[in-house]
Every structure is written in structure tokens, then in C-alpha cells.
Amino acid sequence: VKPIKPMVAGKKPPTVVAPVPVLTFPPRDQTLQILTRILAENESLEDALEEWSDRLDARGKAWVWDVCQTLFRFRGGIDTLIDQHALKKKPTGRVRKQLWIAVVQILFHKDVSPEKIVHETVDWVKRDSGVAASGFINACLRKIAAEKESWIQYLAGDFPGILPDWWTTELKKVYRDDWIRGFARASLGQPTTWFRAKKGAETPREFFEPGPIDRSFSWKGELAHLTSYARKNEFLVQDLASQILISENLQEVRKYFSEPRLLDRCAAPGGKSVALSWSGVDVFAYDAHEKRRLSLAATVKEKAADVKIVNDEQQFPKRPEWIWVDAPCSGSGVVRRHPEMKWLKNPKDLESLLKIQKELIADSWERLPPGGFLTYTVCSLFPSEGVLMIKRAGLSEYAVKEWTLAPHLETSTDGFYGALLRKPE
Numbered sequence: 409v410k411p412i413k414p415m416v417a418g419k420k421p422p423t424v425v426a427p428v429p430v431l432t433f434p435p436r437d438q439t440l441q442i443l444t445r446i447l448a449e450n451e452s453l454e455d456a457l458e459e460w461s462d463r464l465d466a467r468g469k470a471w472v473w474d475v476c477q478t479l480f481r482f483r484g485g486i487d488t489l490i491d492q493h494a495l496k497k498k499p500t501g502r503v504r505k506q507l508w509i510a511v512v513q514i515l516f517h518k519d520v521s522p523e524k525i526v527h528e529t530v531d532w533v534k535r536d537s538g539v540a541a542s543g544f545i546n547a548c549l550r551k552i553a554a555e556k557e558s559w560i561q562y563l564a565g566d567f568p569g570i571l572p573d574w575w576t577t578e579l580k581k582v583y584r585d586d587w588i589r590g591f592a593r594a595s596l597g598q599p600t601t602w603f604r605a606k607k608g609a610e611t612p613r614e615f616f617e618p619g620p621i622d623r624s625f626s627w628k629g630e631l632a633h634l635t636s637y638a639r640k641n642e643f644l645v646q647d648l649a650s651q652i653l654i655s656e657n658l659q660e661v662r663k664y665f666s667e668p669r670l671l672d673r674c675a676a677p678g679g680k681s682v683a684l685s686w687s688g689v690d691v692f693a694y695d696a697h698e699k700r701r702l703s704l705a706a707t708v709k710e711k712a713a714d715v716k717i718v719n720d721e722q723q724f725p726k727r728p729e730w731i732w733v734d735a736p737c738s739g740s741g742v743v744r745r746h747p748e749m750k751w752l753k754n755p756k757d758l759e760s761l762l763k764i765q766k767e768l769i770a771d772s773w774e775r776l777p778p779g780g781f782l783t784y785t786v787c788s789l790f791p792s793e794g795v796l797m798i799k800r801a802g803l804s805e806y807a808v809k810e811w812t813l814a815p816h817l818e819t820s821t822d823g824f825y826g827a828l829l830r831k832p833e
């Protein structure tokens with residue numbers, strides 16, 4: 409990129425031209441840079457791709473998305489196979505990432521021949537990293553391509569490293585080995601897209617299949633239509649787990665309060681606030697982060713204008729009958745949607761999340777009047793963020809109901825833990 413020259417007085421200002429999307433296909437360079445950014449900056453794939461949106465066309469974006477998601481899902485196994493073919497010196501940095509991209513293509517892109525992928529990758533690496541690197545990559549990829557079928561079999565089984573070791577240690581605090589194996593396997597799959605529709609919204613049969621919860625629908629149409637429905641005011645993309653939690657918590661709370669006043673304490677981007685408001689709850693919505701509060705305000709303005717945004721803790725309603733803490737968490741339960749999260753967060757991050765969760769629970773419990781309800785949810789399956797957190801907060805005896813929802817259970821959903829607690833009257 410040329411540096412922009414300072415403007416000279418009296419000269420015509422330069423015309424500003426919008427960046428032209430890069431149309432080279434497949435966009436290997438961009439994929440490499442996005443992978444580097446995700447791992448170096450701890451950034452989600454969605455955010456990293458957004459940064460590149462003016463440098464990729466739609467086809468390129470879809471390619472990068474697919475390669476990165478597949479890589480992060482199968483990274484444990486892909487690293488094993490790369491290391492087996494590089495016995496003398498394990499590749500690192502740029503060269504490993506170049507291998508990742510090519511291996512994903514060889515094993516998962518059935519419409520391109522392995523010979524073409526190896527040939528194009530070697531050319532690319534020669535230009536990018538020099539002859540020595542390209543020679544090494546050539547030798548490595550040829551062996552992998554020759555054993556393609558057995559590696560595909562390998563990745564279809566319970567290969568070691570589906571989950572990072574520290575995840576398994578966390579899960580073992582409560583779950584048995586077969587439960588963890590089931591979750592690990594399911595975490596490699598593609599999740600269903602679920603919608604929640606407002607009462608009266610038209611749900612054409614070619615796009616929507618009714619789900620198990622009132623006004624829940626799974627999506628069976630094309631991606632282009634999905635985006636346009638997601639933007640409509642009477643529709644919300646919301647996983648079945650959240651819909652189940654909303655419906656079942658509401659059912660319990662309604663036994664005591666017919667139109668409960670709720671403080672949704674960690675509300676951005678606003679999915680639960682909107683759905684609860686559609687169900688007749690009087691919602692006050694807050695989020696600690698100003699930028700996220702703006703996105704919350706935008707969502708509710710479009711979809712549920714009755715929701716009241718609270719900008720500061722001083723303005724919390726005085727005696728809310730119900731507080732919902734949808735706490736910030738590791739996201740271990742939504743790994744099918746965000747497989748990169750397996751490799752971004754670490755035990756230290758978890759420690760700081762546990763601290764925030766405990767504080768949010770304690771403070772919310774204190775704000776409740778006698779007989780009030782507290783719902784605590786996390787999109788995580790780590791017991792330390794779920795059942796053990798309620799125990800750590802000293803509130804287990806007040807649990808009215810608890811939920812563990814997961815992708816490998818009978819009703820397959822995102823992984824969530826939820827607890828409904830009631831303060832004694």
C-alpha cells in the first residue's frame with residue numbers, strides 16, 4: 409500500500425476510491441493473514457473477516473470462512489498428521505499455516521484434485537516464502553495426498569485433540585468419559601440454524617420447519633433468504649437452547665408473577681430481551697459494555713420497542729421480580745458455531761470469567777426482593793461456570809430448576825447450563 413501524500417495547497421484533492429475487492433481465487437494469502445490475526449489477537453473469525461470485508465468478494469469470503477472453520481474444528485487431528493510427515497523438523501509459523509490451508513483443501517474440498525491443490529500451494533509458497541519452504545511443503549503434501557483416504561477415516565473417528573486438554577480436564581470435574589466423548593464428537597458437526605418468530609409472523613413452509621417450542625422454527629432454506637429473514641423485525645435467529653431456557657424459566661416464574669418485571673443484566677446483543685418481551689415480560693435491559701449496549705439498543709428498537717434500555721447500574725429497577733444473568737463465559741458450549749474458541753481462550757481467561765460470574769450472581773441475589781427469581785445461564789458446559797458456580801456462590805439450596813443442554817443429547821442444541829433460583833420469602 410502506497411503511503412498517502414499530504415495535500416499541497418492549491419492542488420486538486422485526490423479522488424477517494426473505495427478499495428477494490430481482491431478477486432484472486434482461492435484467496436490463500438488472505439486466509440493466511442486472517443488465521444494469523446485470529447491467533448495473534450485472540451479475535452473471533454467473524455470479527456477478523458469483518459475487518460477484511462472490503463478486500464474480499466462474496467465467494468472469497470465464503471471460502472475463507474469454510475477453510476478457517478474446518479481447520480479450527482479439526483486442528484488437533486490435522487496437526488497430528490502434519491507432524492507425522494515432518495519428522496525431522498516440526499513446521500511452525502507461516503509454513504504450518506500454509507500447510508493447514510492445503511491439508512483442509514486436500515481432505516475436505518472434494519471438487520478439486522489433490523494434484524492441483526499441491527501444485528498451486530507449492531507455487532504460492534515459492535513466491536511467498538522461498539524455494540526451501542516450497543520444497544519441504546511439496547514433499548509433505550504429496551505424502552498426505554497419497555494417504556488422503558486413511559486420514560479422512562482418521563478424522564471421522566475419536567482422534568486425540570478434538571478438544572484441548574484443559575477443556576477435557578474442566579469437563580471431567582463432573583462428566584464421565586463417554587459423555588465427554590459424545591460432546592467432543594458432536595462439537596465437530598454443523599449446527600442447525602433456529603429462528604424464533606413473533607406471534608402472527610408468516611413462516612413459509614419452504615423455509616421454516618416448526619420446532620419443539622412454541623414459535624421456534626429450524627431453517628431449511630438457502631443462505632441468501634436466511635439473512636433477509638434474520639433482518640426482519642418479527643424474526644430472531646436464536647438457538648433452541650435459549651428458546652427452551654426462556655420458555656421453561658418463564659413457565660416457573662409465571663406461577664408467581666403473571667407479568668413479571670425483569671432485569672436482563674447481561675443483555676447485548678439482545679436476543680433474550682427481545683424474545684422475553686415478545687412473551688409478555690416487562691424487560692429492562694442492561695449491558696456493562698457501552699459499545700455492546702449500542703447494538704442492544706439497535707436490536708430492541710427494531711424488534712421489541714417495549715424493552716427499556718438501562719444505561720447505568722444506578723438506574724436498575726428497584727425491586728425487580730426477576731433478574732436474568734446471561735453471564736460472559738468461555739463459550740465452550742457454542743464450539744460448533746465458533747470452533748476457533750477452542751484455541752483462543754485459556755485457563756487464565758477462565759479464572760477471570762469465574763470471578764465476574766460470581767460477582768454478578770452475588771450482586772443480583774442481593775438486589776432481589778424476598779420471593780424474587782434469579783436465572784443464571786452460560787453458553788458453556790464447563791461445570792466450574794455452571795453447577796459448581798452456583799455451589800461456589802452458596803446458592804445451591806435455592807435452585808428451583810436446573811438445565812444442562814448440549815449438542816449430543818436427545819434434543820440437540822448449543823451447550824448451555826441454566827439455573828433458576830428463588831429467594832426465600
Ligand SMILES: C[S@@+](CC[C@H](N)C(=O)[O-])C[C@H]1O[C@@H](n2cnc3c(N)ncnc32)[C@H](O)[C@@H]1O
Pocket residue numbers: 673674675676677678679680681694695696697700734735736737764768
Ligand atoms: C453471553 S452475552 C449475553 C447475550 C445476550 N443475553 C443475548 O441473549 O443476546 C454476555 C454479555 O455480558 C456482558 N457483560 C460482561 N460483563 C458484564 C457485567 N459485569 N455486567 C453486565 N454485563 C456484562 C457482555 O458485554 C456481553 O454482552
